[in-house]
Amino acid sequence: MPVLWLVIILGIVEGLTEYLPVSSTGHLILATELLGFRAEDWEAFNVAIQPGAIFAIVVLYWRTFWDVFTGLFRKDAGAWRFVRNLVVACVPAVVLALLFGDHIEKLLxxxxxxxxxxxxxxxxxxxxxxxxxxxxxxxxQNLSLRQSALIGAVQCLAMVPGVSRSGATILGAMALGVDRKTAAEFSFFLAMPTLSGATAYYLFKHHDRIAPDMVGNILIGSLVSFVVAIVVVKLFVGFVTRYGFAPFAWYRIVAGGAALAWLTLR
Known part of the structure; x- marks a missing residue:
């Protein structure tokens, strides 16, 4: 398979799975293996295209972010709680990444x-x-400080590939009594600082893995993931509000079982 096709496919996989409770990292690893490439060789690429999916949230929720930004200057309590909740939820992941980052990378x-x-x-x-x-x-903005901190702690489970960052945060929120729509949107917003920080840290630490000839492929993969993520996020909130998360659960079980069988028999 030509490398360009793999770049496009991985961009599609990233955009499809980043905000669904199915694990984008896990799917990128499995997709690379299934297409005949070594996952380790594409690890840096898979991390580097995440900004495309992150920017999709900026575009889709620009009005929310603008309202929060202007609300901070107006000393609006809701805007300050919004920022507080995101900051508090990010802390556990930052601490664990700094303490155990090297061990986590070995699982990727x-x-x-x-x-x-x-x-x-x-x-x-x-x-x-x-x-x-x-x-x-x-x-x-209506989440409590306790809820935000606990959701951030649950998010750390996603450091194990296949767990799903969005799935961990959404289900952690629901377990704390948060409705599906708010849980999904909190997961989207929390992805921005969490993924941006993780991507920046990884690329700073492993900049030597990004060869000059990879830059073009990274840009293509990021663009593809951006476009696909916009479509997915638009549909996702309405879908889970109506049908819940059970369809994604059955998909995870079937996909995981099928992939495990293939890996065992190949």
Missing amino acids: GNAVVVCWALIIGGAVILILEKVVRPKECNGV
Whole structure:
């Protein structure tokens, strides 16, 4: 397969899965392996194209961010709570990344870990969908400090590839009584500082892995992920509000099981 096709496919996978509770990192690892390439060789590329998906949230929610920005100058309490909640939720991931970053990176090319994380995560989603009864929160700014801190702690589970950052934050929020729409949007907003920081840290630490001839491919992959992520995010909130997360749980279980079987038999 030509490298350009792999670049486009990985861009599509990143845009499709970054904000769904199915693990973008896990899917990128499995997609690379399934297409006949070594996941370790494409690890830096997969991290470098994340800004495309991040920018999709900026475009889609620009009015929300503008209202928060101007609200800070107006000393609006809701705007300050919005920022406070995002900052507090980011702290656990920053601390763990600094303490255990090297150990976490060793898992990024492990497709078997991804498979088991997909299966177990799918089962957890099904259980939570049955037992949790979330209440309407009507916006990220209405989350409590405790809820934000706990959601940020749960997000750290996504450092294991295959767990899903969006899935961990959304389901962590729901377990704390947050409604699906607010949980999904908090996951989107939290992705911006979390993924931006993680991407910047990784590329600073491993800048030697980005060869000059990779820059063009990274730009193409980022553009593809940006376009696909815009479409996915637009549809996602309405879908989960109506149908819940069970469809994603069954997908995780089937995909993880099929990939595990393929890896075992190949």
